[in-house]
Amino acid sequence: MELRLLVTFEKVADVLSFTRAAADLGYAQSSVTGQIRSLETSLGVDLFERLGSRIRLTEAGERLLPYARRMTELAEEARAAVASAGDPEGTIAVGTMESLTSYRLPPLLEYFHHRYPKVRLTLRPTLGDATRQALRQGTYDVGFLMEPDTEHEGLETEVLAPEPLVLVAGPGHPLSGRTGLTSADLAAAHLVGTEPGCPYRDLFEAELREWAPPFMEFGTIEATKRGVTSGLGVALLPRVAVAEELASGTLVALDWEAPFTLFTQLAWRRGKRLPAHVRLFVEQARRLVSEQSRPA
Template identity: 30%
Template structure:
């Protein structure tokens, strides 16, 4: 069956008037008659009948009208979805840690939405482990995480490599050696679900040392930094999280951590070509604010 003939039948069935249908479709009346006859011949059923001057649908015509109406609704949905794939539109959900949500993403998202005004962006504050799971479950389209994700089904877009530092409040570090600071103070840790966990574990393994006590503050860089500033203990943080405190001297670097913090954007590989995901990944690679690497040898407050 030709869609053209079905569309003609749909309009005639709605108008129940060949003249009005012809005007609406832009066809001549003989053309409409020929199309209806072709459809009736193909289906082997009369679709229309006349009672006096009134045109009515037959039983077959009524059934066909129901099917045709659903068919063209479905066709409209196909056309709409295919049109949406021509460019970014709709909702883009991004999962990221509190640090990324507050420090980097608001400005980036505003710029992205200026370029692609048909896209609305939602932010989900989640630690890296939960952000990865949100992408896998389809809750988020993209996650910004503080480590590389090498899962076979994930596309990984590198954004930045950041130095990890063992730090303490400068009030605690005055006239004390590294060994005494570690022995006398509490280690302030992320929770076990944080992507930094493996960095922490590796650091203490290489140092052949375990903290005398540990306080888990959670997955927030800001909370851990505030705990350090308040003299609760020492912690491992990324250089970007403490750059201002290093400049004003309120935080002291105890030691450089060998494992760096890798910032990445991830999404499911099967969704990589979706316009929202593809354009945001491309945008991130060009717009992500990369900070200069600290030259620790030049830091006079590095504890020896």
């Protein structure tokens, strides 16, 4: 079996589309189709079922996929080992979310930019479920998660730090001077937040579902902060995302403690052989993100 055919097979299996696989690999669609047919001919089995405009793996394709992954990863590891005398190099596809990209990752990104210029980081903005799926499929090399659970099916996970959350409001908000707030006290408050799928938004909404306070969706953290500053409501956000506003007094922390804890994590597919430059990224993420999250 030729390695290039296995690489193409793995990509088609990941995205379940000849057209998208061709675009990702830089081939014509006819080349991808021809390579898959060549691989099927050499093995004497069909690897995909053609269902009109859709495809899916056959049982033989399902059995081949883990071997294809191991062989392509081993080839990448061998290539990296041969080139290890020089500076680390390669591309790392990183799944992440806005709050981590903007407020946790800058020291890590700056470190790699200056220290390892031959390592190219490609940041893919996705939320938890989408990030986990992309990791299992091999679309991402590593992914940052902010979740209450620290074990995920099919993934290896490195817990970097707990992620403190804070309920914030504008200085003039009626709840800003009250102490010992309970979830029931928020029933009359207007909630402001990011998009669905954001872990702290979803958990916050679930906690207050009994009282169903009105919710205004702003999408991004920056827009959410502006809405709260303008007096439109209260928002639950990572403390790191509002540290400057709390220090300046444009936002105030309300005396309410979230009944759940989130952890910032780095994950990759279980059993995946991480190339040297990806292992280096994991090591530095562990060091820099953990150090940054420690209280001063």
